[in-house]
Amino acid sequence: MTADEHTGQSRRSARRDLVESEILAHASALFAEKGYAGTTPQEIADSVGMSRQSLYYYMSSKEDILAKLVAHMTTNLVEQMRFIEMDEDATATDKLSRVVTVIVTDRAKKPREFRLLDRSSSSLPDELTEEYLHGRREALAIVRSVIAQGIAEGEFKPVDERVAALSVLGMCNWVAWWFEPADNHPISPIAEQISDSAVSMLRRTDGPAAGPETPLDLVARLENDIAQLRRSLSD
Template sequence: MTERSGNASKSAKPESQRRARPKSEAGRRSPKKPADTTTRPTSRRELVENEIFEQAARLFAERGFAGTNLQDIADAMGITRPALYYYVKSKDDLLAKLVAQMTEAPAAEIEALAQDGSLDPVTRLRKIAHLIAFQRAGNPSRFQLLLRSEADLPPAAAKANRAGQRAALTGLMHVMEQGVLQGRFRPVDTRAAALAVAGMCNWVAWWHHPGGSLHTDEEAAELVADMAVAMVIRPDDRIPEVSGPKAALALLRQDLDYLERVLDA
């Protein structure tokens, strides 16, 4: 009997340990829980940042940049100021993020497309216009906030913003010039045409509302890209077989011939 009870006590001890182990293991695992959010922070962060920019845009419009502080933005979002610090450290930090997302990143893509010799000017112009319009359609509050806050940008962000704007305009002008030289575009003022396209694309941030006549950002971007090309492209029957100065002269002769016929009529 004693031997059995001894064996029983021995067997009971490991059993109690086995019952206790899940608790200790659970205690050891609990610190690892934040790792479970690694698949979610991107989408959640984007949602929160979108709300931050939307509230900031509204408050800056109502009170001005100087009249708005981070506490105002936190109150509008229903969160604490320390919680807001997880996403933005200051108003200057918020504006710097805007410049990086809305000016610098697209400018780099525009430059790359403008210099892509594997694409003809028409395709390059369409892609650039689509890129700009699609971004504006998807981030209207951010773009509007950036425009309203340009005068309040910190020096480094202001410099980066101007550089990005110049790079984007230069890229568009380069594509326009290539299109004119190759006879694909009408002989337009390339700077004026580039500014017109940029303005048309930027304005999407104001008139496009998902669920309207154009249901998606993609539909809005496609429409604007088509219109950008239509502004400058020549009719298909006037595209010369060769490019360069000779092509431009050939088209000019056609225009002069047409003018003479009109005057003689």
């Protein structure tokens, strides 16, 4: 393959990814409004602004759209998280910060897709329900693993790993319900602030009075961080 052919192929692949993302975004909005069963392929095509024939060039069926939506919101994200977790040169603090940033950015960029699956996971076809739930379990396992590393290496306080991981994921996922992208509210500072809050919640302190933090302490700290973040956004 020549350099020109490779460049052309890369551009076509990038365009396909862009169009597929747009189809998924419009389909998610229609599924949320009318339900999966009540949405037709023609309505999805009309919403995107393409013919039904063009829609089938990118997606083989409505079922294919739903399957790719689940994959985009679970498998793809978990792969990014796993890559960070497997970085042998990174500290647990660095891993947690990067994992949180990846999740928050994903939720902020695709809030409708996340809300749709979060609300209707029980009504998905069985195989997609299992894929979605498996992805959630994998994400929880990765965050727990990073926290366990931090505890073992003395970076994080000796907390309940599962409660801490659920608290971190809850903070990340909640972004899909309240964040509204705008010129004065870009994603990156929000992701940075939430990742800092997650690390701060777990970072070990050396004060003599410091002791093991209970699950309720973690939840209280998380609620306080979220409240401060929401106040800063409303200013």
